[in-house]
Amino acid sequence: MTLKSPQNKFWDRVVQNAQIGHAVTDKQPFFSLAPMEAVTDTIFRRVVAQAGAPDVYYTEFTNASSMVHPQAKFSVQGRLAVAEHEQQPVAQIWGSHPEEIAGAAKKLPSMGYQAVDINMGCPDSSVIKNNAGSALIRTPDLASEIVAAAKLSGLPVSVKTRLGFYKPEEFREWLPIILKQNVAVLTVHLRSRKEMSKAPAHEEYIDEILAMRDAIAPQTLIQINGDIKTRSAGLQLVKRHSGIDGIMIGRGIFENPYAFEKQERQHTLSESIALLNLQLDLFDEVNETITPKHFEALKRYFKIYLRGFAHASALRQMLMETHTTQEVRAILSQELPKVYAAVAHDKHVYRDNQAASDDMAAANAAKLESSLAQ
Ligand SMILES: Cc1cc2nc3c(=O)[nH]c(=O)nc-3n(C[C@H](O)[C@H](O)[C@H](O)COP(=O)(O)O)c2cc1C
Secondary structure, eight states: OOOOSGGGHHHHHHHHHHHTTSOTTSOOOEEEEOOOTTTSSHHHHHHHHHHOOOSEEBOOOEEHHHHHSTTSSSOOTTTTOOOTTSOOOBEEEEOSOHHHHHHHHHHTGGGTOOOEEEEEOOOOHHHHTTTOGGGGGGOHHHHHHHHHHHHTTSSOEEEEEEEESSOGGGHHHHHHHHHTTTOSEEEEEEEESTTTTTSOOOGGGHHHHHHHHHHHOTTSEEEEESSOOSHHHHHHHHHHSTTOOEEEESTHHHHOTTTTOSSOOOEEHHHHHHHHHHHHHHHHHHHHHTOOOOHHHHGGGHHHHSOSSTTHHHHHHHHHTOOSHHHHHHHHHHHHHHHHHHOTTOEEOOTTOHHHHHHHHHHHHHHHHHHHHO
């Protein structure tokens, strides 16, 4: 599919790159790493790029109000940082004041951003209190104004939202409103706000959503999100519902950092350790050269890499007592020879790593609550 507006070169390229190596008749979806607060910063995006790159990355969501009023309480520091050789992500912003959205979006091109995404799905009560995130589902006129405001930046505008606020069936009234705004991409997390991330994603509505798009805004790309764990699961979903343009994966990356790899295979423990070491190195680099990072937050990632082999839990427990990346490295070099000796085939199985995913989501909810309450 080719988008008509010259604004949309960014997404045209994404669509075309995803198609490389495949016949036109064999339409391939693009894959993206979901925006995740306190997760998808420049460090983790580069680790995922190394493990198996998606076609698109998003930043953590960033408060438009803080971008235009630098003294505001919800700091933007580091959220929009992009490393020199990193693939430019889409900037995700949130807010409920069109003038702030316009002001924030206008700053993005000079920072190197080529696309902006508006968060209309966050279920967190502290964001909803600000009439933002999924609260915009209940104020569709304001949501439309916000899209129009973001377009003043000249960047292609996309929206990430949920099916509805209370009930998933609200999508029948809600999604046409956004489609009429002629957005470049509409990402639909297949749940209502009330369902949070607990109810299973509503695959049963995908075909209806695609038919709406075809009728109202055929040029808008539809990206589907919710409970899709890997590239192969995404490809299967697209087979069941042809017309999906993109697949967004969130928590699946905690269960399997290789979620985007094109040829699925089993990975060795030493490959996992290499990813952990990369994360440690990038943490130090960003901490020293871009923005101060909290070491405690780094600990949440250990479960992603150190799981599924003998002594994994004991090793993680030792690492939980550390205070610096140097201490982590010291423990790894002391303990890993014992681990390798105990791991007969150096196999590391990521499947069913639900615990890592649950931990990350819970830690994020707590952090968001406290940072917005300050
Ligand atoms: C730790 C965490 C942080 C999140 N932060 C954001 C965010 O900043 N912006 C956003 O649009 N969605 C955010 N989400 C929602 C995800 O982008 C995604 O919509 C959701 O996890 C469902 O997809 P999944 O089933 O593939 O995880 C977050 C989810 C998690 C688990």
